[in-house]
Amino acid sequence: MAHPLARMARAVYHPWPMALLAGVLSALLLLAASQLFASLQAQRMESAEMNARGERFLQRIEQLFGQLREGLDELEGQPLRGCDRAMVEVLRQVSFSHRFIYEAAFIGGRQHCSSWPRQSSLDVNRPPDIKGTRHQYWLNTSAERDDDLAALVIGRGYFRVSTSRGHLADVVDLEPGSSLLLVGKDSGQVLPLLGPQPIWPPKGWPSPEDRPLLIGGEQLVYTMPRPGQTFQLVLVAPRAGLRQRIDDIWQPLLPACLLLALLTGALVFQQVRQRQSLTGSLAGALRRRELHVHYQPIIDLQSRRCVGAEALVRWQRPDGTLTHPDLFIPLAEATGQIRRVTDYVLEEVLEQLGDLLRSHPQLYISVNLAPCDVSHSRIAAVAARLLQRFKVAPQQIAFEITERGMVDVQAARETLSELRAQGHKVLIDDFGTGYCSLAYLQDLPIDYLKIDKTFVDTLGHDAASSGVAPHIIRMAHALELKVVAEGIEDDAQARLLASEGAHSGQGWLFDRALTAQKFRERMAAQAEVP
CATH class of the missing domain: 3.20.20.450 (EAL domain)
Incomplete structure (x- = not known):
């Protein structure tokens, strides 16, 4: 057995076969290493962009929620409690003075009035989707195409304020296929604010608090930190562009890999x-x-x-x-x-x-x-x-x-x-x-x-x-x-x-x-x- 192996080794151990073997092996190794590098680099870039986008969205949504809560504070702070002309004027004033408040309404007993009496989209008899310690939340489906629809409604006491789907879309510029969800912390109920309803829950949910980004095979899930709140805001984005991003990083590395393989073979x-x-x-x-x-x-x-x-x-x-x-x-x-x-x-x-x-x-x-x-x-x-x-x-x-x-x-x-x-x-x-x-x-x-x-x-x-x-x-x-x-x-x-x-x-x-x-x-x- 040793004799044929020795003859085979001597036959292979010549400059050209060894150079060809070394070149091919080094090319395969370098290409695999560069592919791995491109994949890791693309994933790092993808994660960094998703984290940055989530933080940016959180800042804008907190601004929106801040205005809604501020409008409720103003309404509760004024003495009127009823649906007369003065109340309608107050409701309109609150709506006009806050960029993100599309509609303000008073609901008390059998009385109901709104800043938009003829175009109100509020369902006064509908129970809230989420009940918090101070606020109640109603959410209309994001499948509706009407930008004037009251997409998110916040209520406290006799008053409700809403933001429209158009306002929400202005604040959160979602990429195609992405979704913005509102998820109840206790109930786990999922309500889409914008975008399609994704498959829920994703594998690995919920993600640890110190790692808000959850990376799945087909999507990225970013949970926006909201300590003390009864719900979570979740941004879901598809990974459709990852393959292209990997190719964009990998393709410039190909000539260098082939050149190094050629140099290895020559050496x-x-x-x-x-x-x-x-x-x-x-x-x-x-x-x-x-x-x-x-x-x-x-x-x-x-x-x-x-x-x-x-x-x-x-x-x-x-x-x-x-x-x-x-x-x-x-x-x-x-x-x-x-x-x-x-x-x-x-x-x-x-x-x-x-x-x-x-x-x-x-x-x-x-x-x-x-x-x-x-x-x-x-x-x-x-x-x-x-x-x-x-x-x-x-x-x-x-x-x-x-x-x-x-x-x-x-x-x-x-x-x-x-x-x-x-x-x-x-x-x-x-x-x-x-x-x-x-x-x-x-x-x-x-x-x-x-x-x-x-x-x-x-x-x-x-x-x-x-x-x-x-x-x-x-x-x-x-x-x-x-x-x-x-x-x-x-x-x-x-x-x-x-x-x-x-x-x-x-x-x-x-x-x-x-x-x-x-x-x-x-x-x-x-x-x-x-």
Whole structure:
């Protein structure tokens, strides 16, 4: 099963298919994201407009209700109680002096008179639609087309005042399909002031007081706050224009989405082509032995003498450009070439420094292992074959493994045990930055812990992590392990680490990574000093 999948992956992993796939996927993702953005933006705009419209309507309707109540106050404040000529004149005066009062009337006993005696639309015998603590309310259907119809009537005592449908329409400019409702708080009775009667109640009604806008699938329902009143004013508006608004916002985003998708495809094309080129170049560099091995000296912190070195691989292209290990090592791991790189480095170390190691039996060179080197027991056989070829003792070649290389602890334990059984030293590199627990340390066959540079940098500072390096050293001593500190840059760090019990260290304080020839010269100079 794995073989066909691998062939399929290799077939697809080419610049044009990957670029096309990346472009299509990014286009779909960007279009979906832009559609979602347009929808959310349109809904925010819709809600903001509805809230603003509701507040504006409330201000105008409160002005209308204020005039109706003011007219009732004036009528109740005057002494006349009867339907004579003087009363009719008072009723007309109240009607003429208030913009929103269409008709004023007196109803007492069997007497009934109005400011419009011949055109009155008041039904004197009809019970009120809503009874409040001080006022009574009558509402005529909004289906009537007569603008002079008394749409809303308010009564108190012997007097009633009304506003016409035309006045109400002037105050509240409804959009087509919208409705203005009067809803009793206690009874739940719904009376349309303007517009058609909607389906009532809507889902989610009543809405919370702190959120007057209720958003439904087909309509918006805005409840105008009226504390202390026996009824609520509700504005209902259809969402017919939402789709168009979304399209208006989304359409200008389409060219940008397609352009970004095109750029993504082009970038993926370039990256895949570069990666394939780098993969092929790395294979060729290994064949032509163009990779160079440099050596970072490891210094005994007590004697300050070089006791070993860490082998570091460098790739300098034929054109002189230097490819950083952070780029080609992960690539080698991803493409399965890392084993060849490990074997190459080990062979280069023995070929370049084999005679030096034979003449300095206490000197050792450490070689870094990749996770795949540890997960398979292959490296022990390779090392044994090369050591026999170059006549170098196994204890002079150490192997370093990072914490992330021990994902499979059981496989790592078997490989490291085999290496130690052959006489190799084993080091845990960059300790403290991964997920290797104390339980693993107790169980793994290792000889050294290497303290990561990040913990060495904090020494001597008031940082929260300044005590990590001494803690690692004490923990290593408890486990009978030796300690190598990385990234030492000043003498104070070296002295402090030595006082804490670190055995050796490496860093720019002592030397940078050296070529094989420079490392030989350093060892020769050290040999001349007693």
